[in-house]
Each structure stands twice: as structure tokens, then as C-alpha cells.
Amino acid sequence: xxxxxxxxxxxxxxxxxxxxxRCDPISEHNRLxxxxxxxxxxPEFLTYFQNEAQLEKSRLLSDRFSAERPKGSFSTLExxxxxxxxxxxxxxxxxLRSTGQETQYFGPGTRLLVL
Amino acid sequence: AQTVTxxxxxxxxxxAETVTLSCTYDTSESDYYLFWYKQPPSRQxxxxxxxxxxxxxxxxxxxxxxNFQKAAKSFSLKIxxxxxxxxxxxxxxxxxxxxxKLVFGKGTKLTVNP
Numbered sequence: 271x272x273x274x275x276x277x278x279x280x281x282x283x284x285x286x287x288x289x290x291x292r293c294d295p296i297s298e299h300n301r302l303x304x305x306x307x308x309x310x311x312x313p314e315f316l317t318y319f320q321n322e323a324q325l326e327k328s329r330l331l332s333d334r335f336s337a338e339r340p341k342g343s344f345s346t347l348e349x350x351x352x353x354x355x356x357x358x359x360x361x362x363x364x365x366l367r368s369t370g371q372e373t374q375y376f377g378p379g380t381r382l383l384v385l
Numbered sequence: 386a387q388t389v390t391x392x393x394x395x396x397x398x399x400x401a402e403t404v405t406l407s408c409t410y411d412t413s414e415s416d417y418y419l420f421w422y423k424q425p426p427s428r429q430x431x432x433x434x435x436x437x438x439x440x441x442x443x444x445x446x447x448x449x450x451x452n453f454q455k456a457a458k459s460f461s462l463k464i465x466x467x468x469x470x471x472x473x474x475x476x477x478x479x480x481x482x483x484x485x486k487l488v489f490g491k492g493t494k495l496t497v498n499p
Contacts, residue, residue: 273429301485312389312476312489313430326485361430373420374487376430 271298276362279293282383283352290348291380295364302345303374304337305361306330313361319345320367352384387412391490393464398467405452406493407460408477417459419453420481420487425473433475436460457472464495472497 283289292348295302302319305313314336316335321342331337334352339345349356359379366370388411398404410419421433436444436453448468452461458490464471474494478487 275435297392303487306486310491312478312491313487316487318485328486373432375432375437376422378429 274362274364276377276380278380280381284385285354286350287352288350289352290346291360293345293362296375299364299366301365301367302339302364304347307359307361308358322349331380338375355382356384357384387475387479387488389488389490391477391493393493395494396495397498398468402464402467403463404467406475408490409438410458410479411431413482416482420478421462422476423473424476426439453457467497469497471495
């Protein structure tokens with residue numbers, strides 16, 4: 271049973287460039303989440319999908335951020351016109367919908383550095 | 386909005402000893418879930434233990450146990466017989482039944498001394 275995978279693991283980009291991250295959830299999981307973690311902080315929720323539908327977005331997800339999960343499997347998170355403040359670890363998690371709050375399983379993250 | 390507070394930025398423990406990490410939270414909800422996650426250096430976050438608020442019995446997982454005090458909104462993690470591999474950042478997290486997002490505290494860095 272493979273866990274959640276994320277690609278790339280590290281990304282360095284120049285301010286103003288666009289970047290895209292990919293997340294592959296655990297295969298039978300129908301829920302997928304994106305979080306952002308800055309240094310010295312806990313993860314902060316960005317958005318989540320149930321299958322291909324994006325059901326909740328945080329106010330942290332500005333217009334420059336867009337997430338998709340086109341076939342209800344993998345997901346992409348794109349940041350347009352990156353800013354230095356976007357430097358962070360971007361974490362993906364997945365879960366299997368059931369009654370109550372499911373356990374979320376996290377991937378290794380993509381560390382973004384914007385120069 | 387729910388908040389999670391971890392008041393201990395860093396803790397240390399001797400190998401084989403017991404340590405308790407603190408977590409308090411603020412919510413007006415009655416149905417929710419609490420989690421402790423472990424994040425080793427440069428490695429992914431893994432679940433240590435979870436507690437459903439409707440359960441009065443404290444959750445245990447091998448050397449890990451919680452002290453859940455619902456009225457006090459407190460959720461501490463006890464690690465018994467600490468091992469070198471327990472060294473990590475520990476995050477307390479809150480999950481509401483009405484929302485799928487988790488709200489995390491800022492974390493406690495645990496050092497285990499040989």
C-alpha cells in the first residue's frame with residue numbers, strides 16, 4: 271500500500287514565475303486536502319476535494335492559487351506570479367470518507383522557495 | 386473559529402523516561418475530533434493518536450496515550466518509555482464534524498536525550 275506522494279519535493283523559483291505541484295493520494299481515498307506550512311508553524315488548511323469536486327477553500331487561497339482534481343485521482347496546485355511570501359512547505363493529505371472525521375494521511379510535502 | 390494552542394515550543398526527555406506534551410483548544414462545538422501528529426525532521430507527518438470527543442475513555446496506542454479533559458478543553462499527549470526515534474515535532478490538531486479541515490497548533494519540538 272503506497273502512501274501519499276508529492277512531486278516535486280523541492281522547487282526553487284524566481285518571483286513572478288508560475289509553479290505547479292502534484293499530489294497522488296492513497297488509491298482508494300476519495301478526499302484530498304492541501305495545506306501550507308511555514309517555518310515554525312503548524313499546517314494551515316488551503317482547500318479540499320471530494321472526488322473531483324472542490325468543496326471548501328480557505329481565505330488563504332488567493333486568486334493566484336488554483337487547485338484541481340480533474341478525474342478524482344491526483345491533484346495539482348498551481349501558484350501564479352509567485353511572491354516571496356509564498357515560500358513554504360505545501361502538504362497534501364488524503365482520507366477515505368466515512369461517518370465523522372476521517373484520519374488524514376499526509377504526503378512528504380513540496381518545499382517551495384521563491385527568490 | 387476553532388483555535389489550538391500548544392504552549393510548549395520545545396520539550397526534552399531522557400531516553401526511557403516519560404514526557405507529557407500539552408494542548409488546549411477553543412471551540413463551541415460538542416462533536417469533534419482531536420489528533421496528535423508527529424513530524425520527524427525532513428520526513429512526512431504521521432498520525433500518532435486520535436480521540437473522538439464523544440468518547441469518555443482516553444485513547445491509547447502502545448506507548449502513547451492521551452489525557453482528554455473535555456470540560457477544560459485540554460488534550461495532552463503522554464509518551465512513555467521514550468525512544469530516540471520519538472524525537473520530532475508534535476502537532477495537536479482539531480477536526481470538526483461539520484468541516485473537513487484540520488486546525489493545527491504551532492507544534493512542540495521534542496528532543497530525546499540518550
